[in-house]
Amino acid sequence: MAAEKSSIKIITLIAADGSVFEVEPNIVKEMKTVQSYIDELDQNTVSIPLPNVFGNDLAMIIEYCKKHASEEETKEAKEEFDFEFVKRMKSDDKLRLLQAASYLNMESFLQFMAKAIAAEIENQSVEFVRDYFQIESDFTPEEEAELRKENEWAFK
Amino acid sequence: MKRERHEHNNHIENEEENNNNDIISDLPDSVLLHILSFLKTKDAVKTCILSTRWKNLWKHLSILTLYSSHFKTLRDFFKFVSRILFLRDDSTAIHTLDLHRRGIIEPHLLKKIIKYAVSHNVQQLEIDVGCDIQHFPTCLFSCQTLTSLHLYVRHRISGQRTLFPNSLNLPSLTNLSLDSFAFPIENDGRANPFSAMKRLNNLIIDDCIVLDAQKLCISSDRLTDLTIQTTFERCFCEIELSTPSLCTFDFIGIPYQKLRGSHLSSIKQVNFDANIMENPTKPPSVLLSWLLELTGIKSLRVTSTTLQVLSLVPNLLKVEFPSLCNLKSLKVKRKEISYELSKSLLDANFAKLPTGASYTDVVKLWETFSEGSSSIPDGIVDFLLQNSPSAEVDIIN
Numbered sequence: 001m002a003a004e005k006s007s008i009k010i011i012t013l014i015a016a017d018g019s020v021f022e023v024e025p026n027i028v029k030e031m032k033t034v035q036s037y038i039d040e041l042d043q044n045t046v047s048i049p050l051p052n053v054f055g056n057d058l059a060m061i062i063e064y065c066k067k068h069a070s071e072e073e074t075k076e077a078k079e080e081f082d083f084e085f086v087k088r089m090k091s092d093d094k095l096r097l098l099q100a101a102s103y104l105n106m107e108s109f110l111q112f113m114a115k116a117i118a119a120e121i122e123n124q125s126v127e128f129v130r131d132y133f134q135i136e137s138d139f140t141p142e143e144e145a146e147l148r149k150e151n152e153w154a155f156k
Numbered sequence: 157m158k159r160e161r162h163e164h165n166n167h168i169e170n171e172e173e174n175n176n177n178d179i180i181s182d183l184p185d186s187v188l189l190h191i192l193s194f195l196k197t198k199d200a201v202k203t204c205i206l207s208t209r210w211k212n213l214w215k216h217l218s219i220l221t222l223y224s225s226h227f228k229t230l231r232d233f234f235k236f237v238s239r240i241l242f243l244r245d246d247s248t249a250i251h252t253l254d255l256h257r258r259g260i261i262e263p264h265l266l267k268k269i270i271k272y273a274v275s276h277n278v279q280q281l282e283i284d285v286g287c288d289i290q291h292f293p294t295c296l297f298s299c300q301t302l303t304s305l306h307l308y309v310r311h312r313i314s315g316q317r318t319l320f321p322n323s324l325n326l327p328s329l330t331n332l333s334l335d336s337f338a339f340p341i342e343n344d345g346r347a348n349p350f351s352a353m354k355r356l357n358n359l360i361i362d363d364c365i366v367l368d369a370q371k372l373c374i375s376s377d378r379l380t381d382l383t384i385q386t387t388f389e390r391c392f393c394e395i396e397l398s399t400p401s402l403c404t405f406d407f408i409g410i411p412y413q414k415l416r417g418s419h420l421s422s423i424k425q426v427n428f429d430a431n432i433m434e435n436p437t438k439p440p441s442v443l444l445s446w447l448l449e450l451t452g453i454k455s456l457r458v459t460s461t462t463l464q465v466l467s468l469v470p471n472l473l474k475v476e477f478p479s480l481c482n483l484k485s486l487k488v489k490r491k492e493i494s495y496e497l498s499k500s501l502l503d504a505n506f507a508k509l510p511t512g513a514s515y516t517d518v519v520k521l522w523e524t525f526s527e528g529s530s531s532i533p534d535g536i537v538d539f540l541l542q543n544s545p546s547a548e549v550d551i552i553n
Contacts, residue, residue: 099179102187111190118194130206133180137207147205153239154201156232 011038012047013062019055027065032105053100057093060085061100064109086116091132094120181209185216193219197240198226215244218251222269225256233257234265241272250276256284258310263291270296277301279328284335286310289318298325308335317365320349329353333360339392341370346396348373357381366392372413374399385409389433405450411442411465421452430462434496440468447479447540454484456540459491460532464525467533468504483544486537489552490530501525 011028013021028034037048050058067073067081089097094117101110121129130137137144148155180188192200192213197220203210220240227233253273266287273281274295281302289309296302305326309318317338332353339347347366350356356376360383366372369390374382375398382402384395386409397417406427430443443466447453466472493501502525509517524531532551541547 095179098187098191099183102183110187114187114190115194118191121191122195122199124199126202126205129203133206134178135181135206135210136178137205139205139207144205147211151201151204153232153235154198154204156228156236 013058014047014049015053015055015058016051017055019058021055021058021062023062023065026069027062029069030065030106030108032107033103050104052103054096057096057100060093060097061104061106061109064112068108082112089116091120095133181207185213188213189216189218192217196221196223196226198236201240212245216248217244218248220250220252221254223254223256224258224261230259234262237265237269241268248276250278252280252282253278254282256282257286258284259286260312261285261287263287266291267293274299274301280304282306284308284310286312288312289321292321297321297323301328302326303328304331305329306333306335307337310336317363320364324349324352326353328355330355331358332356333362334364335362337364339364339366339372341367346371346373347392348375350379351375354378359383361385363387364391369393371396377401380404382406383408386412389437407446411440411446412438413442415446415449417449420449423450423452425455425457426450426453427457428462429459429491430465431494432465432468432497432500434499436500439470440465440500444469444472444475448477451479452482453480454482455487456480456483456485457487457489459489460530461491461493461497463488463533463536464493464497464501464531467536468500473535473539477539477542479543480540480547481543483541483547485548485550486540487550487552488532488537490532492528492530493525495527498525498527498529 009024010022011025011034013023013028013034015021025038028038034048034050038046053061064085068078073081086094094113098110098113098117101113121132124132129135139147188210192203197214197217200214200217204212204214222233222237222240224230224233227236250273253269255269266285270283270293274293278299279301281296281304283306285308287309292309311318317336320334320337320339322340332350339349341347347370350359351373353376356379358381359374359376359379362383362385369392371394372392373396377399378401379399380401381404382397382399383406385407389410389412392413394414394416397415397420399417400419400422402419402422404425404427405423408429410432411428411430428443432440443462469475502522505521505525509521523529537549541549
C-alpha cells in the first residue's frame with residue numbers, strides 16, 4: 001500500500017463553492033479527513049470534494065500548511081508567518097477556520113486556531129463571549145441568575 | 157457526560173435554512189475544550205453560563221491554570237481552587253497544572269492540589285509558590301506519570317534558597333526546570349541531584365547553588381539540552397558533565413566554574429550570554445577555557461557582551477586557540493554592556509592606552525566601552541574563526 005500511496009503526485013481539493021485547489025501530497029498530510037480518502041483510493045491523481053469548507057478558507061489553510069511543511073523555512077520565519085496570519089483575520093474568519101480545521105481533522109492547525117480564538121475572549125465578560133460566538137442563551141433570566149449564584153466563586 | 161449532538165454533515169445548508177450563526181456550539185466537545193485550555197481556568201469556568209451546551213464543559217478541562225493574581229483576594233483564590241477540584245469531572249485526567257502563588261500558600265491547600273494532580277495522572281506541572289519544601293506531599297517526588305516539572309519554591313527569607321529534596325523518583329520525567337534551589341552535597345563532596353532521572357532530556361537550572369559552593373555533577377545518559385543561568389560567581393565551583401547525549405548547552409550569567417566532562421565533544425550547539433561581577437575574583441579566562449574544552453561546537457551563538465568578557469583575557473588574540481575547528485555558524489547578537497562590565501572594560505582598555513594618547517582616542521575608547529554600548533571587540537570574530545574560516549557569520553542587531 002505504501003508504494004501505491006507514494007505514487008500519487010497531485011491531489012485536487014474541491015471546496016464547497018466549487019473552487020479547485022491542486023496540491024502536493026505533503027501539503028495535506030495534516031488533514032486526516034483528506035488522508036482517509038487517499039487511503040481508500042489508489043490512483044495517480046485524486047480528486048476530493050470538501051463540501052464543508054469554502055474556497056477562501058481552504059486557500060488560507062493550504063497557505064498555512066505550505067509554510068509549515070516547508071523544510072527551508074526557519075522556526076522564526078514560521079512564527080512570524082503565524083503572527084501575520086492571525087493578524088489579518090477577522091473574528092468570524094477565525095471561527096470558520098476552526099470549524100474547517102475540526103472537519104478536516106487537523107490537529108496542529110486546530111490548536112493554532114483555538115489559541116487565536118482564546119486570545120480574543122481572554123479577560124472578557126460573558127456577554128462579550130456570547131456575542132463573539134453568536135451564542136443564543138437558552139437559559140431563562142432566572143436560570144442564569146441561579147447559575148451565576150452557584151458559581152459566584154468564579155466571578156470574583 | 158458528553159452531550160449528544162446532531163452530526164451536521166451538511167452544515168452549510170442548515171445555516172441558510174435557519175440562519176443559525178452559532179457555529180461554535182455545533183463543534184465537538186474536544187474542539188471547545190481546546191479553546192478553554194488556552195484560557196486561564198477562571199475564564200474557562202465562566203463559560204458555564206453561555207448556554208446549556210457550555211454548562212458542564214469546563215468540568216472536563218485537562219489543563220488547569222491557577223494564578224492567585226487573577227483574584228482580588230487570597231480568600232477568593234483559595235475558594236476558587238477548592239471549588240474547581242471539588243466540582244470538576246473526576247474521571248478526566250489532569251494533563252497540565254500551572255499553580256502560581258508568589259506569596260505564601262497555605263500548606264493544606266498546596267497538599268490538596270498536588271495530591272489531586274498526582275492522583276489524576278498529571279503529566280506537566282508548573283509550580284511557583286512561597287512555602288517550605290516540607291509542605292509538598294511526598295507523592296509529588298515519586299509521581300510516575302510526570303513528564304515535565306517546573307519548580308520554583310520561594311524561600312520565606314528573601315535571597316535564601318530552598319534545599320532540593322534528596323530522594324526523587326520520577327521515572328517518566330523528561331523536562332525539568334528548577335529555580336532558586338540549593339543542592340545538597342553527597343559523601344563525596346559533590347552534588348549529583350539528577351542521576352536518578354533516567355529519561356531526562358531537557359534540564360534548566362536557574363539561579364541555583366550547591367551547598368558550600370562545591371562541585372555540581374550532572375550525570376544523565378539521555379540529556380540533550382542543558383541551560384544554566386547564574387546571578388553571581390560562587391554558586392558552585394565546578395560543573396562536571398557526565399552526559400554523553402548532550403547536544404545543546406546554554407549558559408547565561410557569570411562564567412566562573414571549571415567545566416569538565418568525558419563527553420564534552422558531544423555538545424554541538426552552544427549559546428553564551430556572559431557577564432561579570434563588578435570586582436571579579438577570578439581573571440576572565442574561564443570563558444576561554446570553556447571554548448577550549450568544547451571541541452565539538454558546530455553552532456555558536458553569543459552576545460556581543462560575551463565577546464567583551466572574552467576580550468578581557470590578557471593578550472587574547474595571541475593565545476594559542478586550537479578550538480572551534482568544526483564551527484559551521486557563528487551568530488553574534490548585539491547586547492548593551494552592563495555597568496559592571498563597562499567598568500572592567502574601561503579599566504582594562506585605559507591601562508592599554510599609550511602615554512600621550514590623543515583626546516580623540518580617549519573619547520573613542522569611552523564610547524566603545526561605556527554602559528549601554530553594544531560594540532563588538534576588534535579582531536575577536538576572526539580569532540574565533542581561525543580554525544574554521546568558512547563558517548557563516550551573522551551579526552544580529
